[in-house]
Amino acid sequence: MMRKETTMDTLQIEDIIIAYQTLKDVVKHTPLQKDEVLSERYNANVYLKREDLQLVRSFKLRGAYYLMKTLSSEQMENGVVCASAGNHAQGVAYACKALKVPGRIFMPTTTPRQKRDQVKQFGKDYIEVVITGDTFDDSYAEAIRYQEAHDMAFVHPFNNEKTIAGQGTVGMEIMNDIDENIDYLFSSIGGGGLISGLSTYVKSISPDTNIIGVEPAGAPSMKTSLANNEVTELQEMDKFVDGASVKRVGDLSYNISRHLIDDIVLAPEGKICTTILELYNQHAIVAEPAGAMPITALDFYKDEIEGKTVVCVVSGGNNDIGRMAEMRERSMVYEGLQHYFIINFPQRAGALREFLNDVLGPNDDITRFDYTKKNNKSIAPALVGIELNSASDYPVLIERMKAEGFIVDEISAEDNMFNFVL
Numbered sequence: 001m002m003r004k005e006t007t008m009d010t011l012q013i014e015d016i017i018i019a020y021q022t023l024k025d026v027v028k029h030t031p032l033q034k035d036e037v038l039s040e041r042y043n044a045n046v047y048l049k050r051e052d053l054q055l056v057r058s059f060k061l062r063g064a065y066y067l068m069k070t071l072s073s074e075q076m077e078n079g080v081v082c083a084s085a086g087n088h089a090q091g092v093a094y095a096c097k098a099l100k101v102p103g104r105i106f107m108p109t110t111t112p113r114q115k116r117d118q119v120k121q122f123g124k125d126y127i128e129v130v131i132t133g134d135t136f137d138d139s140y141a142e143a144i145r146y147q148e149a150h151d152m153a154f155v156h157p158f159n160n161e162k163t164i165a166g167q168g169t170v171g172m173e174i175m176n177d178i179d180e181n182i183d184y185l186f187s188s189i190g191g192g193g194l195i196s197g198l199s200t201y202v203k204s205i206s207p208d209t210n211i212i213g214v215e216p217a218g219a220p221s222m223k224t225s226l227a228n229n230e231v232t233e234l235q236e237m238d239k240f241v242d243g244a245s246v247k248r249v250g251d252l253s254y255n256i257s258r259h260l261i262d263d264i265v266l267a268p269e270g271k272i273c274t275t276i277l278e279l280y281n282q283h284a285i286v287a288e289p290a291g292a293m294p295i296t297a298l299d300f301y302k303d304e305i306e307g308k309t310v311v312c313v314v315s316g317g318n319n320d321i322g323r324m325a326e327m328r329e330r331s332m333v334y335e336g337l338q339h340y341f342i343i344n345f346p347q348r349a350g351a352l353r354e355f356l357n358d359v360l361g362p363n364d365d366i367t368r369f370d371y372t373k374k375n376n377k378s379i380a381p382a383l384v385g386i387e388l389n390s391a392s393d394y395p396v397l398i399e400r401m402k403a404e405g406f407i408v409d410e411i412s413a414e415d416n417m418f419n420f421v422l
Helices: 013-023 036-042 060-069 073-078 087-099 113-126 136-150 161-177 193-205 221-228 251-260 269-283 289-305 321-334 351-359 391-403 416-421
Strands: 032-034 045-050 080-083 103-107 127-131 184-188 210-216 263-267 309-314 338-346 365-371 379-387 407-410
Touching: 013 060, 013 161, 013 193, 032 161, 036 045, 036 289, 045 161, 045 289, 060 087, 060 161, 080 087, 080 136, 087 103, 087 113, 087 127, 103 113, 103 136, 113 127, 113 321, 161 193, 161 251, 161 309, 184 193, 184 289, 193 210, 193 251, 210 221, 210 289, 221 251, 221 263, 263 269, 263 289, 269 289, 269 321, 289 309, 321 338, 338 351, 338 365, 338 391, 351 391, 391 407
Parallel strands: 045 309, 080 103, 103 127, 184 210, 184 309, 210 263
Antiparallel strands: 032 045, 338 379, 338 407, 365 379
């Protein structure tokens, strides 16, 4: 557990209550549902806060709308600017149309098309979308340049007290809706706006509740900052979890979170994909990667949460169906069910048949095979993808390859070629 200091935070519970009064007739009061499957799996009372059912399928509407509602009439007339990987953009777009405020929204090129289309759908003629940069931070820098050049109000996705107060209404709804004492509350972390807002409210009402943040393993910006005792910008990161991959958390959200967060779990991207598939297949819930992270983290806390009351915030459900094949692949690789090899085959008739008959197990399946015959060589390499029925079948497969004399190199997730394969 992280050691917390006892200094006063800049955001107070009263700020969140005021935000709630502004938002209660605008946003949807999303359900807090007990999940029987997860409760049985972890022998705990597991509740899901369904922000994936919000009007824009994400909690981001809360902070965006509340911040914009507090702008002056002159600022609203002049228009707003924001940067977002998708969900905040949808919240701003919705608010622009509802409040009749012109907006210019900067989004990175990695934003799924589904989110881009939704932004345009929510904002209609009130917004203009600009696609620029490879990451949120790139889009943010471009948005700031535009905002300063045109003297427009900037609607920050997380580093603003009004934004954080709006996100904090998620915590207020949770506490209003639950009859039990919450032992653990799991929430995703991107820039830190959600967790700093809801932890401010929840800790004020229930100081014994453990607030567990969850970040992508490939983008641990908050955990790194907390370890360094200062906001630290990541030099490299995995952009897969588009809704939470941020190089630099907000100064304000960092200052709040460092006093209130009890721990941070780093969720492997492949395991997040497993959670997304399970939520869809077993719970009929469509969660995006950032929204699935809190549930992913339960495995890392399974001993601590046994017999406890747990809340996981499903922060968003804007998942592009076009990414599902990649997510299944990442899940299979993480779970040890999908492997890729460079196998040197002898240049003689029947070599492939021998491999199929003598090496593959009865439940193994070839999912990829790229091979070109080399007439002037005795052996030729093939790229072979093999799907196993169980991760425990892997060592047996390797032993059979060696026993049959095949020269094999496995492509690991750390190899550059793995990105080409996946």
